[in-house]
Amino acid sequence: MKPLIAAIQFLTVLPLGGKGTYMPREMIAWFPIVGLLLGLLLAGFDAVVARLWAPSAAAALDMVLLIVLTGALHLDGLGDTADGLYGHRPVDKALAIMKDSRIGAMALVTVVSFLALKWSGLAGLGRHRLFLLVLIPAYARGAMLFAIRGLPYGRSEGGTGFDLFATPLTARDFGGLMVVVALSFFLGWRAIVLNLFFLMMVMLMLIYYRRKIGCITGDMLGAMTEVAESALFFLMAMAVLR
Numbered sequence: 001m002k003p004l005i006a007a008i009q010f011l012t013v014l015p016l017g018g019k020g021t022y023m024p025r026e027m028i029a030w031f032p033i034v035g036l037l038l039g040l041l042l043a044g045f046d047a048v049v050a051r052l053w054a055p056s057a058a059a060a061l062d063m064v065l066l067i068v069l070t071g072a073l074h075l076d077g078l079g080d081t082a083d084g085l086y087g088h089r090p091v092d093k094a095l096a097i098m099k100d101s102r103i104g105a106m107a108l109v110t111v112v113s114f115l116a117l118k119w120s121g122l123a124g125l126g127r128h129r130l131f132l133l134v135l136i137p138a139y140a141r142g143a144m145l146f147a148i149r150g151l152p153y154g155r156s157e158g159g160t161g162f163d164l165f166a167t168p169l170t171a172r173d174f175g176g177l178m179v180v181v182a183l184s185f186f187l188g189w190r191a192i193v194l195n196l197f198f199l200m201m202v203m204l205m206l207i208y209y210r211r212k213i214g215c216i217t218g219d220m221l222g223a224m225t226e227v228a229e230s231a232l233f234f235l236m237a238m239a240v241l242r
Contacts, residue, residue, distance in 0.1 A: 003027045007034045011141065013071045024163030028148060032176040035138030038069055043133040059122035063115065066137070066229075074140075074229075077222020078114060079107030084219070091213045095154055098219045114230040121233030126242025128187055135184055136236070139198050140229035142177035144221045145169060146202045147209070154215030161218030190241050197235050201228060 005017035007027035011034050045065050050058045067075065084098035086106040097104075125132055153165040184191040205224055209216055235241070 004030045004033060007031055008037065011073065012038065012069050014069065025166050028145065028164060028169065029173040029176050031144055032138045032142040032180050035141035036134060036180065038066065038141075039134035039137040041069065042066060042137065043130045046133055047130065055123045056119075059119050062122050062133070063119050074222040074226040075111055075115075077219040078226040079103055079111045080219040081217075081223035082110035083107045085212050091154070091215070094213050095217065098217060114226060117234045118230040121230065121235070121237045124237030124242070125233070126237070128190070128236075131186065132233075132236050135180060135194075136229060136232045138177075138180040139194075139232055140225045142180060143198070143202050143205075143224050143228040145174060145177060147206060147216050147221055147224055149173075150206050151209060151216040152214075154213060154217050161216075161221055164221075190236070193241060194232070194236065198228070198232065201231055 003023050003026035006021045006023040007030035008016050049061045080098045083104040084094040149169040
């Protein structure tokens with residue numbers, strides 16, 4: 001259970017386990033399971049607030065809960081990535097900008113835009129609402145596995161994600177994500193749309209990262225998670241999927 005606790009401590013602010021539990025290589029496989037845990041907390045919270053507020057207000061509260069539970073970790077990565085990758089910059093300049101704690105205009109616009117997508121998606125979910133609230137955070141954190149497997153780490157001096165790239169991932173590390181995929185088929189034919197869109201989105205982001213700077217950082221992993229989560233909520237709120 002130590003790798004799971006390490007993954008929870010790394011990706012959330014939940015007070016589980018003792019201090020200093022850090023198993024970078026072993027905890028990666030548990031990222032989607034941490035997503036399921038966050039999804040369960042989100043679904044339970046939504047079941048209460050949806051009875052007290054209109055759908056738009058409940059969606060805003062759901063979004064705030066995710067930000068609080070994750071300590072805005074992925075939003076911070078999204079903002080830094082937007083600042084660093086916007087425009088035509090050399091790799092070393094892009095990496096330096098992403099490391100800068102100051103927020104730029106591109107970061108602000110990108111974060112606000114994806115929060116708007118997530119809010120509208122959360123507000124528009126249909127009859128599978130609670131189940132999707134559980135699944136989608138798990139898919140979003142599963143996206144990081146493809147990035148860790150598919151791209152080299154970009155900071156030779158180390159960084160937030162440096163230890164995650166120590167040894168290549170194997171098929172076994174994707175077991176937690178396969179559990180999430182298996183659960184998705186309780187959605188019926190909608191599961192096919194969800195999984196195909198997820199794979200397409202992950203592939204396009206990896207291609208974009210590779211073409212822009214040919215590597216990845218911890219900020220870019222966070223951005224991938226936030227983009228996947230927002231886009232999947234938005235997708236599943238489509239009228240034809242409700």
